[in-house]
Amino acid sequence: MFDVNAIREQLNELAFEDGRRVLSLGVVSELLPDAAPAEVEIELANLAERLTRQDLMLERRRDQPEELYVVQKLKYRDTDLTWLAKGMEWVSKITTVALEMVVPAVIGAWLDQHFETSFLGVLGLVVGVPLGIWHLVKMTKN
Secondary structure, three states: OOOHHHHHHHHHOOOOEOOEEEEEEEEHHHHOOOOOHHHHHHHHHHHHHHHHHOOOEEEEOOOOOOEEEEEEEOOOOOOOOHHHHHHHHHHHHHHHHHHHHHHHHHHHHHHHHHHOOOOHHHHHHHHHHHHHHHHHHHHHHO
16 A cells, blocks of 8 residues: 555655654545555554664654654764774874984984084984884884
8 A cells, every 4th residue: 555665765855854854644534545443553553564664653743643644763873983093093103103214314414404414314314214114014013
């Protein structure tokens, strides 16, 4: 009698308001005009069960108990940010290794300018690059 897929398609065209989408199916007496009250309840129970499988609900409003509504509630899910944490961890590791390689050379170059020498920048590079590579190898083994 009721096509759940068609109901879902109609709901998908509606916007969420207050975390819900509501679709009016119509008045029970018009939807099932020739059915006895017991048959109506059985049909509505079957519809409610099929809708539940689709994460939808069949509701009636207190002010209009004869009208049927299908309601879809917005699902709130926890956001999984573990990928971001791992990414930030690797960014910090790579930055640390890069700084271990570059900072000694920069300090050596600054000292070269300050003391008017020419070997401290190279010495900083010779110390910094192996230190960075050693730290990189140590991190990748862990």
